[in-house]
Amino acid sequence: MSAPARIMRLPAPLPLDGGGVLDGVDVAYETWGTLDARRGNAVLVCHALTLDQYVTGEINPVTGRPTWWPQVVGPGRIIDTNRYFVICSNVLGGCMGTSGPASLDPDGRPWGLRFPVITIADMVRAQAMLVEALGIETLFAVIGGSMGGMQVLEWIASRPDQVACALPLATAARHSAQNIAFHEVGRQAVMADVDWRGGAYLEAGIRPAKGLAVARMAAHITYLSDSALQRKFGRSLQDRVAPTFGFEADFQIESYLRHQGSSFVDRFDANSYLYITRAMDYFDLAAAHGGHLAAAFARFRGRACVVSFSSDWHYPPADSRTITRAMIAAGVEVSSLEIETDKGHDAFLLDEPDFHAALDGFLAAAARERGIA
Amino acid sequence: MTAPAPIRPDYGIILSAVPDGASVLDVGCGDGELLALLRDRCAARVRGMELSQAGVNACVQQGLSVVQGDADLDLSLYPDGAFDMVVLSQTIQATRRPLHVLQQLRRIGGRAFVSFPNFAHWQVRLSLLLLCRIPVTRGLPAAWHTTENIHLCSLLDFEDLARDANWKIAAVHALSGGRAAAATDSTRGWQNLTAEAALFELVA
Incomplete structure (x- = not known):
């Protein structure tokens, strides 16, 4: 304990x-x-x-x-x-x-x-x-x-x-350049969220939840492998038998990533994400x-x-x-x-x-x- | 309780020659059998290099310091004089550049033990002469199309190459039928005929 x-x-x-x-x-x-x-x-x-x-x-x-x-x-x-x-x-x-x-x-x-x-x-x-x-x-x-x-x-x-x-x-x-690239995508997603407010969102009592969720979704893909994604999700559909011809989460992998993103924002600070990813990028x-x-x-x-x-x-x-x-x-x-x-x-x-x-x-x-x- | 497996004669010779606390690198250490013996019986500071990942995993699980590596490519990483002794057990015949490997061992260690199957053993000679077949013997058990051996040699051949790599021959141990014959200071003609394998002790 x-x-x-x-x-x-x-x-x-x-x-x-x-x-x-x-x-x-x-x-x-x-x-x-x-x-x-x-x-x-x-x-x-x-x-x-x-x-x-x-x-x-x-x-x-x-x-x-x-x-x-x-x-x-x-x-x-x-x-x-x-x-x-x-x-x-x-x-x-x-x-x-x-x-x-x-x-x-x-x-x-x-x-x-x-x-x-x-x-x-x-x-x-x-x-x-x-x-x-x-x-x-x-x-x-x-x-x-x-x-x-x-x-x-x-x-x-x-x-x-x-x-x-x-x-x-x-x-x-x-x-690596690839790792810096993925981190930059994540940071840009956070900073593109209007609720980020130049990093001063806490004083305003809000959080750039959408941007941080997208950052987490992109990063999460890099933590898995193509074959593991294929094995776990393949092209399986989420709670439906046919594509909906829209932009809802038709595929299980989409639903899974959206869940990863939205549950992450509850436990992590967006600016912390910027700072820590930056520290990793600088590591050489x-x-x-x-x-x-x-x-x-x-x-x-x-x-x-x-x-x-x-x-x-x-x-x-x-x-x-x-x-x-x-x-x-x-x-x-x-x-x-x-x-x-x-x-x-x-x-x-x-x-x-x-x-x-x-x-x-x-x-x-x-x-x-x-x-x- | 079962009796402990008897120690291979070539390992026995190496164990008796390694002083307590010596640093030893085993190139092509397999599942770490010799390294564990050296650690436990000679208190040697042992390290290993092994090509197969399964072998490396088995070694690390026993707490042995072993890295995945290729003798042809990776020996050059080690600093000069990094070890008191280096071991190359039944590996040189499978390397692409045996001379380079022996030169690297010479650079890394002050002494070396190198063992290999003898391609001038009488059964090998007779197999080609009488059966007209690539020999499959106790020392060379794999068929010609499955063997990993690409640079087979006789005791005399090896002796020449060791000298080319600037090693001196300290002792030749002929190995046959799970037994080691008394050591000689250089290869005798009869050894080149009767030894299934040999363990050479080399000094700088």
Whole structure:
């Protein structure tokens, strides 16, 4: 079970890649399990774009939806909360309690577009301050998929001595042109909604729900695969036996996407979506290290497990191979895995027995090596 | 309870030669059998490269650090002198560029163990001479049209190539019928006739 929502006010101003600092940053986080006497059993879980700190437990107390990784994190699970002290914090720029464009500025007004543009490294800097404030010097593991995987890579690049095991899943060391393109479609959909009001919709008491829903619909397609869509929906019609010769949701896939879009706007802030997608677009770990990805990993002396999924076209296996090859060149003790599946990018959140068996084997061996009981 | 499976003689030789705590790269590590033995019995810091995804998955599930990779293409990624020892077990005959592979191993590791089937074994010779067929033997079990072996060699051939790659021959272990003969310091003519396979120990 989750403890009640927890928020830590960072003890110092947060320096930002874009210049300047952000003062009075709140980080909302959840923990499970107990930190051992050596403070050596901490696992940091990094969440993806639209997920949050409610990794496991009966239900997400804010959204009322299921938590997002209960099959991996929990008592007796792969990341066993009886064994590890598990931490997950809402990312900087998010809308689940951590400071972001929907939170209030020092004058008590919603930040909106006056919130500074942030990066993946800024998110990790905020996480690192939280982890340090919790009294942890070295994380046993940092794990995350998609944008969470970017944070994992940033952790071992900027804080190599503070991580024993890194597990970047279904991710990339830089955002591709295609990924930036999809994000731009989403942002333009939000900004084209008249209710967006130049980002100041919260003061007006409204939300650009239509624009954000379209953004979510476009993004959701990239999380699935052609074959999975075909298998689940095909050309099946929604509650009708023939096309209506109109623009209602004739097809099941249309109805499904509309539902994905409309349920998303209830739980996510449109400006947060702009800021977080921007942070992902700016992510290019090699560029931040003189153009050499291997240089980003050169100081990391822990173990890494890089996992990709065969039908993921959002962060395809080639992106993971690039990460693995750079780690080999940097002398990192790396394992790499490409899981055969037709479930696309979202496979990292789903039941994939080979993936889970590998996670389990990797973590168990690393825990044995480090004497975690 | 069943008795533990006996260790393959070539693995036994490698295990007895790896000092405690050495770093070892197994190229073409399959399902990780040798890596697990090296880790558990020699406390070696082991890593592997394997072409088949099923093999990689099996290794990672055992907690072994293994990446998917192709010996012909991916050995060049590893830094110079990255390992105390490299192992290439029953793999070189399936590579496209055996000389390149041996040169890369020489660059990466200070010592190497390389094993391969002997194409000059007497059964192989007789199969061609008397049966006029591409040999199918205990050491070469696949038919000519299904085998993955593209660069078969004899012990003498391999010795030449190893020297071309700037390796020195430290020991030759002839392997036949699940047993290893006493090591020699170079290939003898009778070994080239009687060994089904060989394990070469190479030093820089």
